[in-house]
Amino acid sequence: MASEISLFWFRRDMRLHDNAALYHALREGKPVVPIFIFDTQILDALPDKQDRRVQFIHHTLTQLQADLTAMGSSLQVAYGKPLEVFARLTELYPVKKVFCNHDYEPYALERDAQVAELLKSKGIAFETHKDQVIFEKDEVLSGQGKPYTVFTPYSRKWKEQVNAFYLQPYPTEKYFGNFYQQAPLPVPSLEEMGFVGAEVAFPPAETSDALIRRYAEQRDFPAIQGTTRLSVHLRFGTVSIRQLAQKAQQLSESWLNELIWRDFYMNILHHFPHVATRAFKPDYDRIDWRNNEEEFARWCQGQTGYPIVDAGMRELNQTGFMHNRVRMITASFLVKHLLIDWRWGEAYFAQKLLDFDLSANNGGWQWAAGSGCDAAPYFRVFNPTLQTQKFDKDLRYIKKWVPELSSLKYPQPMVEHSFARERALATYKKALSKPE
Incomplete structure (x- = not known):
């Protein structure tokens, strides 16, 4: 074993090419052991053990492992709490430095600060770079x-x-010879981590x-x-x-x-880290949401009686994806038509979206609610019927996801549009006119 090695920690940068921190790690010249941590503090909180994102990560790691094996190296994949994993890895390897790329989410910042403190106590440097x-x-x-x-x-x-x-681009390929040479190490299976795989067709990484x-x-x-x-x-x-x-x-x-x-x-x-849990504009935290759980469940299931909304929710539930235009329509419907707190919808999307990203998901939901930094004015209420006429006039999208559209099985609209619009405007106006 080399007298000193570096660790490179994959997080939101799961590729070998044009990767900022990986480039800096390899270029420094010490043998680099690439690692990935299945973080139990994240995984244990996931309600669905057939989570498409975990499956996507696992699928990507398998490909990375094949590429590294071809170079005579290996990915070290761990399952556990990051602090405990680093305590183990720093005993296993003579680690001089740990490299990774920046993450900006609240949990990631807290985690990285704790890891940096642990490494510092062992005389190990922690170097991070901008990449995503x-x-x-x-x-x-x-x-x-x-x-x-x-x-x-x-x-x-x-x-x-x-x-x-x-x-x-960062020309990482020039330094691939600096990956630490070792026999391939096992990647934990989904089942070993308490998850199950499903038949999922992931979109290609090029267009x-x-x-x-x-x-x-x-x-x-x-x-x-x-x-x-x-x-x-x-x-x-x-x-x-x-x-x-x-x-x-x-x-x-x-x-x-x-x-x-x-x-x-x-x-x-x-x-403005407060946006993760509160409205960007504090006045919007005063809105008196109806938060009807039965109505929320109908929205989640795609049973609102508004075909474009229901098509979007069913696409999300079945595939983990929803078209961006339809994301705006479904979000507006939940917040404005049903007066359900945008955080409920944000959390549901966070649970279901394959591409869930806290900052973008939060930004989109606050935009729909009118509470965000660059939000639509609160009095803009999407009309699902007009949106359908503009963007799916032949009902091709709707009929794909709502095949029972023309039958008696399809529910009546759960709320009338003009009534819901007036109710939303009155509720917002009341909240925003309250004295501080």
Whole structure:
């Protein structure tokens, strides 16, 4: 065994190519042991033991292990609490430094601080790098040196600042010879961790240039393949954001804007961490939600009597995916038509979405509720019927997910649109006019 080694900790960056912290670890020259931790503090909280995300991670790790084995190295996959895992690994290997990429979510920040403290007590350095966004933290600020809270000026400044330096890939391949050489180690099975696999077709990690060029015209129509379906790969880092941003610059400003929204929402979470549990605009925490559990259950099951809403919820429940336009429609319906707290919907999406990302999911739900930083005004209430006429007029999407649409089995609308709209406006107005 080498006298000193480095550990590289895979988290939201599950690829060998163009990976910032992995590049720095390999380039330093010490043998690098790549590790992944199935964190029981996260896994134990998952209610569904047939979780598609756990399966996606496991599927990705299997591919990584095959690639590393071909180089004479191995992935070290652990199952447990990160602190306990690092206590074990630092006994197993002569670790000099641990490398990883930044994470911005509240639990991750707390976890990383604890790991850094443990390593420090053992004389081991903990080095982190930016990888999953183009710009982070204080890199895009207003002329007054403050974080942007509205997307359009943020995106303008983002585009002004971006250049070849920020989009340049990290050439990890040059240093693959520095992976620690050892026989392949076992990857725990899903069953060993208390999970079960299912037949899931994961979207490919690449998309055609033609689709990206047509993105602006096709992105809003859920019946066609008009979006890239790369969100799960961005979430787990099986693709490089730098590579995608370069492609977007060449092919579609509309798609580039979607990538900038990711940076924007992570920027909001970093500067305003209270959004993880409360409204960005504090006044909106005063709304008197109805929170009817029976109505919430009907929304979850796709039994609202509004076909576009029900189609979206059924697509989510059956596949772990929902088209972005339909995400806005279903979220607006829950919050405005049913007056159910946006956090209930946010939590349900967090449980079901294969591409769940805290900052983007939170940002989208607060947008729908009117409580967010760049939100639609509270008096905008999506009309599901008009949305259907605009984006699924031939009912192709709806009929795929709601086959009983024309039969007596399909429920009547659970609430009348104009009544629900007036009720929502009155409830919001009352909350927002209360004295502080």
